[in-house]
Amino acid sequence: xxxxxxxxxxxxxxxxxxxxxxxxxxxxxxxxxxxxxxxxxxxxxxxxxxxxxxxxxxxxxxxxxxxxxxxxxxxxxxxxxxxxxxxxxxxxxxxxxxxxxxxxxxxxxxxxxxxxxxxxxxxxxxxxxxxxxxxxxxxxxxxxxxxxxxxxxxxxxxxxxxxxxxxxxxxxxxxxxxxxxxxxxxxxxxxxxxxxxxxxxxxxxxxxxxxxxxxxxxxxxxxxxxxxxxxxxxxxxxxxxxxxxxxxxxxxxxxxxxxxxxxxxxxxxxxxxxxxxxxxxxxxxxxxxxxxxxxxxxx
Amino acid sequence: xxxxxxxxxxxxxxxxxxxxxxxxxxxxxxxxxxxxxxxxxxxxxxxxxxxxxxxxxxxxxxxxxxxxxxxxxxxxxxxxxxxxxxxxxxxxxxxxxxxxxxxxxxxxxxxxxxxxxxxxxxxxxxxxxxxxxxxxxxxxxxxxxxxxxxxxxxxxxxxxxxxxxxxxxxxxxxxxxxxxxxxxxxxxxxxxxxxxxxxxxxxxxxxxxxxxxxxxxxxxxxxxxxxxxxxxxxxxxxxxxxxxxxxxxxxxxxxxxxxxxxxxxxxxxxxxxxxxxxxxxxxxxxxxxxxxxxxxx
Numbered sequence: 001x002x003x004x005x006x007x008x009x010x011x012x013x014x015x016x017x018x019x020x021x022x023x024x025x026x027x028x029x030x031x032x033x034x035x036x037x038x039x040x041x042x043x044x045x046x047x048x049x050x051x052x053x054x055x056x057x058x059x060x061x062x063x064x065x066x067x068x069x070x071x072x073x074x075x076x077x078x079x080x081x082x083x084x085x086x087x088x089x090x091x092x093x094x095x096x097x098x099x100x101x102x103x104x105x106x107x108x109x110x111x112x113x114x115x116x117x118x119x120x121x122x123x124x125x126x127x128x129x130x131x132x133x134x135x136x137x138x139x140x141x142x143x144x145x146x147x148x149x150x151x152x153x154x155x156x157x158x159x160x161x162x163x164x165x166x167x168x169x170x171x172x173x174x175x176x177x178x179x180x181x182x183x184x185x186x187x188x189x190x191x192x193x194x195x196x197x198x199x200x201x202x203x204x205x206x207x208x209x210x211x212x213x214x215x216x217x218x219x220x221x222x223x224x225x226x227x228x229x230x231x232x233x234x235x236x237x238x239x240x241x242x243x244x245x246x247x248x249x250x251x252x253x254x255x256x257x258x259x260x261x262x263x264x265x266x267x268x269x270x271x272x273x274x275x276x277x278x279x280x281x282x283x284x285x286x287x288x289x290x291x292x293x294x295x296x297x298x299x
Numbered sequence: 300x301x302x303x304x305x306x307x308x309x310x311x312x313x314x315x316x317x318x319x320x321x322x323x324x325x326x327x328x329x330x331x332x333x334x335x336x337x338x339x340x341x342x343x344x345x346x347x348x349x350x351x352x353x354x355x356x357x358x359x360x361x362x363x364x365x366x367x368x369x370x371x372x373x374x375x376x377x378x379x380x381x382x383x384x385x386x387x388x389x390x391x392x393x394x395x396x397x398x399x400x401x402x403x404x405x406x407x408x409x410x411x412x413x414x415x416x417x418x419x420x421x422x423x424x425x426x427x428x429x430x431x432x433x434x435x436x437x438x439x440x441x442x443x444x445x446x447x448x449x450x451x452x453x454x455x456x457x458x459x460x461x462x463x464x465x466x467x468x469x470x471x472x473x474x475x476x477x478x479x480x481x482x483x484x485x486x487x488x489x490x491x492x493x494x495x496x497x498x499x500x501x502x503x504x505x506x507x508x509x510x511x512x513x514x515x516x517x518x519x520x521x522x523x524x525x526x527x528x529x530x531x532x533x534x535x536x537x538x539x540x541x542x543x544x545x546x547x548x549x550x551x552x553x554x555x556x557x558x559x560x561x562x563x564x565x566x567x568x569x570x571x572x573x574x575x576x577x578x579x580x581x582x583x584x585x586x587x588x589x590x591x592x593x594x595x596x
Binding site: 125 | 415
């Protein structure tokens, strides 16, 4: 905590007035738009309310219904499918790019500008762009595949290829972000380690495995934590690219929440599901913090 | 950023001119390979945008062909005109700017004031309150979206600017970020100002804010970008085109012209052009803001 001394000769009520002035506006905003909705959502998750008929107390029924719902388990499965496809790809490619960018390049800035373009663009535009690129008939990707003699799949129209399409677009969008954070981590590694290792005859892959990766592990862990938290909440790209289809093959957790709340007006059930999502994120974060204590090397 | 070149091969401990020659040839080959890989990756990142742009100038028949062309054979602005006919484009752009600017200003002002109170004015319960603030960062936004929507319905704020803007105008993240920075500079400055009889407001405005440039820049970039690109909340709280932001309008446009990719891509160009222009003008702040914001958050 901050060591801040009181002002000399300051009256208590004056100070209280100042605190109210500085903290008040933000506190009211936080209460109305964040804290109260959080509490309300928790209460709502034990009730049934469609806004038209009076709310009805259900106890744990929403949670029980959820655990017995095939749609929920499917959505959970699809969310994990997304995570297990997206996370390793974006990490490995991001690390590869960061290692390339960490060389002594004169035009690094140009590359940085290029890699960051997808990061700053709105997901809706990016999702539409990929939907077009992956169009089975007229899309650029299948045309390019055709050039090398491969007949491209139906992508978002094929239940087997819809999720890989979403993963591909997501990796494309986030690669620059992951690369930049890993690059910042790489640049924080003291050169002495490399010098010592190269005197010992280490080079190439060996150097990467025994020096770079261990020393980069705090940054890698950090990237994994935020990417994972974000992946659990994957929605925008799914909504625009497939809307959960075809045949429900890409319906994710947030998609289920949104459908229940805004399509079926099952506000209580949707709230319960959002708390399950929170619990999942919370548990995964705790597990990661625990792993971090055991696995991460600090310089 | 410090030491940039430790990826470079280390000093070779050898005096044999032939090995040195071989080593330098290897070095050149390696540099060429690095550049080739980076150029390929950069193309992968940029080319889809060029494709988007090119498609937006094509005619319907040129889009539905199985042998696509890089440059439009008969470039046309008809797609953009069609969008301007169907959507109040300037109004939607204005809405996006308004939402992003007001959200950013509110985030900056209120977060900075609250952070100042947490960092610089001692009061009972300050620590506990701050912990509660931090706890809200753990809750995903989907948790609050249902009650917020009910609240907005109750207030009659669905399809209004205040309903669109206010829920995104307050977050614990900004307070957290700025408090860190306010705590980092020496107390002595402030004590000197106090002795001069300066009020908290003067200290805040004249001393604390000017010293926090980088953190304020980070928060500006993060707030602006997330407000500009925000989709889920605007999707549910807006009904009419008069109040929509660009991403929502773009999603609506896709629903209307499902298979007319030249039109959809023209819409996508309109949606990404402003933020990309802004990014190119202030790219240093964007990159710093996004990476350091990510690192601190």
